[in-house]
Amino acid sequence: MIIPPLILVLATACGDKVGDDTGGGMGNVRTESLGSYTTDTGGLTGAIPLEVPDGTSSVAVHCGEYGYDTLGTAWRIVDPSGGDFYTNEYVEGHTDTPMRVGNHDDTLPILMPVSPDHDIRAGSWSVDVWIATGGRPTTVDCGAVYRVESPGSTATVDLNAVFVGLDSLGLDAASAPDDEDFQAALRYAEGLWSAAGVTIGEVRYFDFPGDVSRYQVIDVSDTDTSELGELFKTEVDGPARALTVFFVEEIASSSGATILGIAAGPPGVPTVAGTSKSGMAVTTVDLRADSREVGLILAHEGAHFMGLFHTTEKNASAFDPLTDTPECPASSDTDGNGLLDREECAGKGAENVMFWAPSVEASTTLTDDQGWVLRRNPVAR
Ligand SMILES: [Ca+2]
Ligand SMILES: [Ca+2]
Ligand SMILES: [Ca+2]
Ligand SMILES: [Zn+2]
Structure with missing residues (x-):
């Protein structure tokens, strides 16, 4: 065999x-x-x-x-x-x-x-x-x-930023290094990760080398995520020890749910390009209105890729395996709609970047255990 x-x-x-x-x-x-x-x-x-x-x-x-x-x-x-x-x-x-x-x-x-x-x-x-x-x-x-090394108390993560048909935003590999909103999004993500001792190192910029018209809007359904997987298989000429982030226009779900980002896995396959679990998708729909939204998605999806789960899933079906992150129990669903929203989970994890529905206003923290996991990932150095 x-x-x-x-x-x-x-x-x-x-x-x-x-x-x-x-x-x-x-x-x-x-x-x-x-x-x-x-x-x-x-x-x-x-x-x-x-x-x-x-x-x-x-x-x-x-x-x-x-x-x-x-x-x-x-x-x-x-x-x-x-x-x-x-x-x-x-x-x-x-x-x-x-x-x-x-x-x-x-x-x-x-x-x-x-x-x-x-x-x-x-x-x-x-x-x-x-x-x-x-x-x-x-x-x-x-x-x-x-x-094969001991992680330190701080870590650096490099990014391969891949732009997938964002002409409507005037955003591509050439313009992104000087795009104020995009750079502000990166700084916002780094600010969130700084609670975990993680900084963003080298950022390399790439235009998507494949079929832009197919992948600028990622179509997914509950039973078919093949378009996303094929996107993540796309290799760019960047270092393997980095997070590869595909910035797309939109992720369109057949269920009608709003999806702002999806990480492979989680966790993703670190430092190996070309698998359907080798990257993450971040939507840019809010970039011009509030770049912090894009930064939050990047921080959240990047952390998923590196090994963090939601502190509490939306219906309390699961919690992360970390003891120092708060849990929001099913009993917190006071309006009985089957979803644990931010207000219901105030003080019980809504403040965490890895809450299932994080917000710029509320979700700004990462715990010591979360930092331990992030700094240990093979992409971190
Ligand atoms: Ca598509
Ligand atoms: Ca926990
Ligand atoms: Ca509820
Ligand atoms: Zn998530």
């Missing part, structure tokens, strides 16, 4: 970046192929072995591509002691756990750790992946990213 490792894009993509001293080099981040795996009739890959090097502070595992019409998740993650770091039973049993893995289309991203209650120990790990194929064998290529 285990096919010898394929050294494909992963090694090449990062190999090109080694020795790049402009701030975006891979430094102590290593990427490797874990090989190809075919699911059994139960949809399981079996144990995918993972050798975590000494001194590793964060690990990302990714497996794909299995298409946009099915979902995959982590079934079981075993640490070097032989104990369960994570099992899918935590999800089914709604057990409080310091680890979260979502159900994802096309490519499964797993980031460890996503809470200071877990540390990554060096040694032999294994990850079992489950893909909902209905018994149809599916082959995935898996890879791993290791950050």
